[in-house]
Amino acid sequence: MIVSRIEARRDEDTVAVGPLVGRLLDGLPPEAVLTDSDITASYANDMASFCPAGTPAVVVLPRTVEQVQHVMRTATALRVPVVPQGARTGLSGAANATDGCIVLSLTRMDAILEINPVDRVAVVEPGVVNATLSHAVGEHGLSYPPDPSSWETCTIGGNIGTASGGLCCVKYGVTAEYVLGLDVVLADGRLMSTGRRTAKGVAGYDLTRLFVGSEGSLGVVVRAILALRPQPPEQLVLAAEFASGAAACDAVCRIMAGGHVPSLLELMDRTTVKAVNDMARMGLPESTEALLLAAFDTTDPAADLTALGALCEAAGATQVVPAEDAAESELLLQARRLSLVALEAVKGTTMIDDVCVPRSRLGELIDGVERIAEKYRLTIGVVAHAGDGNTHPTVCFDAQDPDESRRARESFDEIMALGLELGGTITGEHGVGVLKKEWLAREIGPVGVEMQRAVKQVFDPLNLLNPGKLF
Structure with missing residues (x-):
């Protein structure tokens, strides 16, 4: 009886999948359509836990x-x-599959179609890797500033879908500020163009911005016109050690209130510093409670770092060490980029929060996360784009331990609640996906949810695009 049920189920699956695959093969080459269950399973989820x-x-x-x-x-x-x-x-489950869906992987659409130094734009397909684009435009003396920590592997289409940020957003802004125009395939297969390639343009509603951060729920981006900037001078980095997170956050406030515009202002707490050292033997100072990394890419970065170092000392820095050259600066930045990977190695699994608060309340968030870690008896490391208040409290836990997993989830929720309480948002750059659906509703309220659902209905009336995400 059990065997016959299994065979019947297989027959049902064949009937359900057969017409779909056949129709897809009418317009796609066989190598573009994958049906092997082991292969398709490998496309089922992104890097988020608990989704x-x-x-x-x-x-x-x-x-x-x-x-x-x-x-x-x-x-x-x-x-x-x-x-x-x-x-x-x-890191939010936005790319997770739903049962019976078509996973539409855009990684093979990876052409850089145009780099125009006069108009300072690049035209790219969605599968272009962020680092590949950065290197390509660099050959023309230009830069594409958004640089997520995963920049060596993440794609421009994914960056657009989640409205991602990066280490340099304190000075240069986030992905949304660089997307000038899009070509989007709508749910019914129609092709729509939005935006422009000119330096200015205010014709009609800003549909380009609507798609940025929509997590694939409104349409499929197939081409993007991106703004470029002149390549800045090489940056120099400074590392400042502090005896408390509060002192480091005080330094951040002094730097921003003083009118300084660093190209990077990042914070790593003691837990993160130790994790990076354990994994990569970076030699970072584990005696510190908080390590602040600041950089300038101005014409005289050494002078700017000297002024910033003085502000750090005034805030209580125990040691301020400016990098001597670009190689030393890159070593410090590599330590920061390794942070999330290193924290994952602590227990094997992480839940990476993405709470952004006003800069003036950054210290309160970090102190609150420390209390939450003690309350739930967990290791929670904090890395932050301190210059814009975007923090990544990272809960380390053993996914095989049910009690620890429960405590991890509860601590994650408490951190998000704290972020809202401090006047912040539940996500600064990772998106909502599956992980934060409940929290999006809390943040924007019932009227906000109603309006967003109405927008979704206009673009995707059959709810076929990435259903179950956002709300």
């Missing part, structure tokens, strides 16, 4: 806009949900 993921019916890897349109027309005709994906480096 449910379903079983995809099929994974497709288109190379052209027309192929993406074919996928969406097929999905609409058969009423099959579609989950767009980039490199799946996200």
